[in-house]
Amino acid sequence: MSRKRLLGGALLAAVIAFALLGPLHGADPLRQNLSDTLLPPGGAYPLGTDHLGRDLLARLAAGARLSFGFALLAALAAAVPGILLGLVAALRGGVLERLLLGLADAVQALPGLLLVVLFTAFAPGEFLPLYLGLALSLWVEFFRIARNGAAAVMARPQVQAARLLGFGAGHILRRHLWPEVAPLAATLFAFAAGTAVTTIAALAFIGVGARPPVPEWGSMMTELLPYYAEAPLALLLPAILIFTTVLGLHLLAGRERA
């Protein structure tokens, strides 16, 4: 394990610990207290309050849980079909492979964010279209690395040898293709999760994703933007969390150079 990966893991662990330990503080992320607005950190509010007097620690921790859950599910929703289709394309080849490659090219021609915005237009503020849109734009990468990695293995004698020895497609997938693709897929998974974190925050920030009062990092930044002069820290904290999470994921994903 390289130092970079250790650092990435430590950053992520810190954010996860924050997400899990935040609720112990006991405050409700949605409860308003209009007499305690925009307080600096201290006293009953360890990280201060926002413009409606809501506890920032509770809101940021709730946002962390939301972002993590969303990122993992969205990356998973893209990785599973993407990898499966990639492996099948390499294994079967022919028309099926060409069709899938064409489809992947077509999807990649659209900017990823546009696809997500398109989906959210059907049901604004809902999470399901966000998942669908992200999965639809992210699966292409998984498909490509799985298909390319597997196609390289298919050309090696080991696959021909396995077939001659009487093994079927299942064995070739499990023993020959998957071990080759898995490390790349794991790397890409971390990158995809990072993309998901920034996407959900960006969409909420421009007002098409999660909506107030949902304690989402991007949405919190939108809400706090008018008050940056009075409470700069309140605006900075969600930004720091997004940055730390994505940096941690990318460092963790970084492959060791040989």
Next chain:
Amino acid sequence: MSLIVEHLRILGPDGVLVHPASFALRPGEPLVLLGETGSGKSLLAQAIMGVLPPGLRAEGRIVLDGQDILKLAARERRALWGRDVAMLPQEPWAALDPSMRAAAQVEEVDRLVHRQTPSVAASRTAARLSRLGLGGAARRFPFQLSGGMSQRVALAATQAAGARMLIADEPTKGLDAALRDTAGALLRAEAEAGRMLLVITHDVTLARLLGGQAIVMLAGQVVESGALPTLLDAPRHDYTQKLVAAEPERWAAWPRRQPGRTVAAGQGLRKQLGGRELFDGLDLEVAESDVVAIAGPSGCGKTTLGDVLLGMTLPDSGIVRRAEWAGPLGLQKLYQDPLAAFAPHQTLGAGIAELCRRHGLAPSATHALLPRLRLDAGLLHRRPTEVSGGELQRFSLLRTLLLRPALLFADEATSRLDPLTQAEVMQLLLETVQEYGTALLVVTHDAALANKVAGQVVTLPPRNPRIRLDKTASVFRV
């Protein structure tokens, strides 16, 4: 000008890897280090270059023109590279920059090492390449060059650097017999031009071609040294005798047996590849207890012909008949690079156990075969990369034998192995034929080997390189 190596020994973390060796290198007289993989011959060359792998260190004296270069700092050692000592790497096609044309890679040396202007470098390079018969290949990329041509480009680069001493590490690895002779002649010409030449090889034939002095190494120790060819004609040490006897030319011819039922037969086979005809109207039949060899130079379609017979490639025309009694698993293949034929992430034992489960074979069958293939059961816990090439090839034989094949297709199965290991694996194949009556189809570029083992040798004509290269060139232009 001379290189004198005195009591050079190489130490690793677990002790001595190469015991003290002394030798001298003079211009005009090649020095050949003979020995099998792991004998320490490459380590000696790396010690001279100053590129020992991390964790290893050299002791003793390496005196180049009166200066002990072993005492120099790493940076001073590097300053000798190219100008004083040069190394022709193993498999030079992998050492060339894939994104640069052949001439540019050689020109670079004149421009950067000798600070020549681009025009001077270009004209010098053109002269160099044409002297080596590469005039037409100057504008080609490495992937458009054959193995022999890549080697000559690498040689041109070392000539451009002007090193007085050239180290060639396994210069014939992966080359067929005709190219091996050319490579030998080229290296010899380097020595005759007054350069010091050190060649590391396990190829006895190459040693004979080069002449000069030879040192035979075994397990990190020099066991014999002397002038060529006397050393090989009258070897004194047991190991040298074995090494010489392992040359296919010296093998006893395999006994012929009465062929049994036909396992696979092709009639009127024709196959084209890349717009060029590999073979046409070819008939081939392999029967039980029969050994058939397909010989010919690299790239002539030998493997394709074998694959056609096994049913893994379809011929363009002609018919292939495979005996029904042989069953779907009756035709098996051994590969040139055994490492590429195994799933790399699985231990050998796990792979074999999976095979047994798949076909309902008793695990005891594996253990019965291990001693017969002279394999240790402990190796079953290792991954394919953790055993030697010879051991792995014997494991490929083992897993095919578990299926009792009617026909075994050995596709250059021993061409990447040391001569002794090659002889051993071929001996095991002979035993297989004799014991099970397996039909054996051998593909090899080694005509001597083909003639010794096979009752019938099919020789395919060489592939015309001009056709192939013009084709790649035009593809590239588009």
